[in-house]
Structure formats: C-alpha cells, structure tokens
Amino acid sequence: MKTYLDCLPCFLHQALRAARMATDDEKKIKLVLDEVGMMLPTISLESTPPESGRRIYQKVHEITGNFDPYKEVKKRSTEEALSLYPYMKSLVEKSDDRLLTAIRMAIAGNVIDFGPNKAFDMKEEIEATLSKDFAICHYDRFKDSLNRSDKVLYIGDNAGECVFDRILIETLDKPVTYAVRGKPVINDATMEDARQAGMVGVAELISSGTDAPGTLLNTCNEEFIRRYDDAELIISKGQGNFEALSTQKKTIFFLLKAKCPIIAKHLGLNVGNIVLKEAEMSA
C-alpha cells in the first residue's frame, strides 16, 4: 500500500506517542518530532508506510536511547492474553466451524496494538469479533489454499496477539512457520514475545529479521526470504504487514481489523471492519 497524504501527520503522532513511551525528557521528545518533521521531504508517496515507520522508530530509539519502550507493555499484554487462553480455546472447540472461529479469534487479537490505538478490553473485543460480519471474507478460497498447502508461513504482528495466533495455528492442523520481527519496534512481536505466548512446539519460530513495523522484504533476512518464497500459503496478520505486502504476487491471506481510516478507505471499508482477504493477482 502506498503512503497517503494523511499518513504524514499520523507519522508525527506515532513518533510523539512512541517517544513519550520511551522517555519523559521533553527536549528529547521535541528532537524526535523535529527529526521526523525533517524526514517528511524524503518520504515518497510511492513508498509503503512501514518503510517510514521503520525510520521513525529508529529515530525514537536512537534519540531516546530506549530501544524497547514497549517491553513491559508487551509482556503484560501477553500475560493478559494467556489468562484468556483456556476461555478462547473452549469457544473455538465448541463452535460449529472451528476454523472460522479460530480465524475470528486471531483477528480479535489484532486489536492489541499500541501503535495507532487506544485502550481496549480483550474479552469484550473477542466477543464482539466472534459475532461480527466480515466486510471481506475469502474463507472458501482460504480453505482451498489450506487444503492444498503443506507449508504455511504465518507472519505475526503484535505481542499478546501471538496467543490468539497460537489458537488459529493449533486449529490449522498443518506444519506452520511463525515469523516475528527481528528487533523490537512499537509493540510488535519478537522471538521473546512469541516464546512467552507459548508458541514453542506449536509452530516453528523464525525471525523475519526486519526492524520495521511491517514485513518489508528488503529488510528481511535470507532465511525468512527462503521460507517466504517457498511458502504455499502465507497468513499475514495486521495492518503493518498488509501495508508492506499488499501488492505481492503470492498466495497471501490478510487477516486484520481496519483500525486506521486510511487503510479502511484503501480497502473500501469502514474503521472497525474485519477482513479475511486474499492478495490480489496471487500467483
């Protein structure tokens, strides 16, 4: 997805939020905003938002000296999600369509995003998402692809959300490789978060290597690219991965909740809509 004009003020908002998370020093926060402001002329509207997000969060880390401002927030959201694991698991087990319920569950987990979002209540979100209509739902195509695939690559998004992804992976009944970010960026899941979520033994864990808040292929490591190229089915979680991969010609299914008005508009949706969408022009 390209960068829209509306993304530019939002980059400043994101920088402010992240800088405040990283430090109390107003001078440093101002410097972050100054540097991100000066970055704007170098941001092409043809680039994807995570390309800029990457540079913005690098600035936040560099200027504040805090390379993992969301460490504690991530840990707590994983703990909270884990406390709901038995409840979520039982909802999936007793549902008529376990796969679809597990997909909904994974989307419900996508609200755990301290980037563009506010406070939320996990249990309420789960219940709302389980009964909500999909705005885009390529479920039949997803099932076909899943049946035909021996290798599933699942690209995670935020910490905490991993617990929800785990439930979907346990329901897929296929060998899955679960990819996380290579370095901390906002509250995105890293190896440590996936392990805390209980993903070991459930999926093969790999790092994509990226430090962007989305899977920017040119910032990923060789191992991830190999798995990506080989994958017969890719499940991509969240807005950041969608922004980075939406024009890729691969069998990618995007699972997300439209939280940002610009992404919603790009997809022809309303904010709050939930989506299971196959990539266009998939190979």
Add this chain to the structure above:
Amino acid sequence: MKTYLDCLPCFLHQALRAARMATDDEKKIKLVLDEVGMMLPTISLESTPPESGRRIYQKVHEITGNFDPYKEVKKRSTEEALSLYPYMKSLVEKSDDRLLTAIRMAIAGNVIDFGPNKAFDMKEEIEATLSKDFAICHYDRFKDSLNRSDKVLYIGDNAGECVFDRILIETLDKPVTYAVRGKPVINDATMEDARQAGMVGVAELISSGTDAPGTLLNTCNEEFIRRYDDAELIISKGQGNFEALSTQKKTIFFLLKAKCPIIAKHLGLNVGNIVLKEAEMSA
C-alpha cells in the same frame, strides 16, 4: 499560551486540511507538508501556537498560490448566520438576562471554525450553548468592567461568528471597536466578512493588521496597538486569540468554547466546555 508537543502533529494536520482546501494538486499538498515538517525544528515550545499557525498558512498560500482558500466557505457561513439573526435576536430579547444570553450566543458562534473542527449545525449549537453551564464564568467581573468602561475593544475570530458577535455588541450598549484580521487566514474574519455580517454602524470596524490566526501583537498595525493600549475592556473571541493573548496583563475577557484537547487541558477543562474568563494578573 505556549506550544505543547501535541501541537506539532496538529500543525501538520492543519496544514493538510488548509492545503486541500486551497488546491487539488497532490504534489503541491505534499510540498506544503514537507515544508511544514522542515519548519518543526524552528518552532520553539516557548512560542505561541498562532506564531506557527501564521507561518504554516503563509506556506499554504505561497505554495498553492491560493491566498484565500476559505473565501466561499466564509461567505456561506456568514449568510447562514445572517439567516438566523432574527431568531437569535428574539432569544436574547425575551431572556431574563439579556447580556448573559448574548454572551452565550457569541460563544455559540465560536463553533464556526473550519480550522480544527468538523461539520456542525448552527441552530443546534445555539440551543445547546444557551442551556449549557459555563466551566469558567467571570460574569460578575465582566459586568463590573463593562460598567466602568467607556471604550470596549472586541477582537473577532471567525467569519460567520461576526453575526453572533454583532448581537453581543448590540446588547453591550457601549461604543465598541471591532477588530478583524488584516489578511485572510483560514476562515478568520476580515473586514469584508465583518461588513457582510452587518457590523457597519454597530461597531467601529478596524483591522488588527495581523495575518496570523490569532492576535499576535508584534504582527499588528500601529492603529490596532493604540486601540489595544487604550482599551479599558477587551473582549477576545476564540482559541487563536486566547493562545496569542492569554499572558497579557490587560483587562481581557476571553469568550470561547474549548474545541482543542490541549487548550482544554491547559485551562483545566474538558473539550466542549464554554468559558467566559478574565485574563490572569490583569492590570
């Protein structure tokens, strides 16, 4: 009022909104955002927001070549306000406290602001504002000052709002000088807008000379400064004038509705609160 960190992303938002109002050319809009971004390091948190607003709207005008993007919007909002004049006038006439009702009316007019605000319905706003409690109400002090004053300087804010100001001025029963901006900036009232609102004959009309979205004294003309220095009572409308004049040691009464969360917080209020507030440490 000083500039808060939260003002910086908002400056970009305002630039985007104004640039879109001024042109459809995406490249020019991007250039406006780039230039405003590069401006951020030069914006001191000790400066007032209208100082930056002035530079931002100058950029919008300069880059888009449109020096009055809100011309039509302003004209229409004045027409709409004029159509409500008899209705508003009758509400004041039949009220128990004509002065207080006229003050409320003037505050209701302050919603006509295409800077930080969305769509609105004038009549609904009037009715809501007439029955709303003041969050800050220095009404007794205002009446005392008014009784003691022979010269009232009334500083206008937005076009359209002038019609509401006219009703308050007609109720004050004192000679009033009404000051408008020297050049178009956002939807702020200029001489043309005040004339369209029927202010001629009701108050002596002067231009403050400023091209800022607030009364920045160092950008005002000599005549205005003379009137300002001589004024025994100053009525200042809206957020922009408050931001510019809040630390002045003069008998200034600020009439506004808190529309921006940062101003609201600065005043210890909630967004939507209405205020009749005397300047602190007034001479």
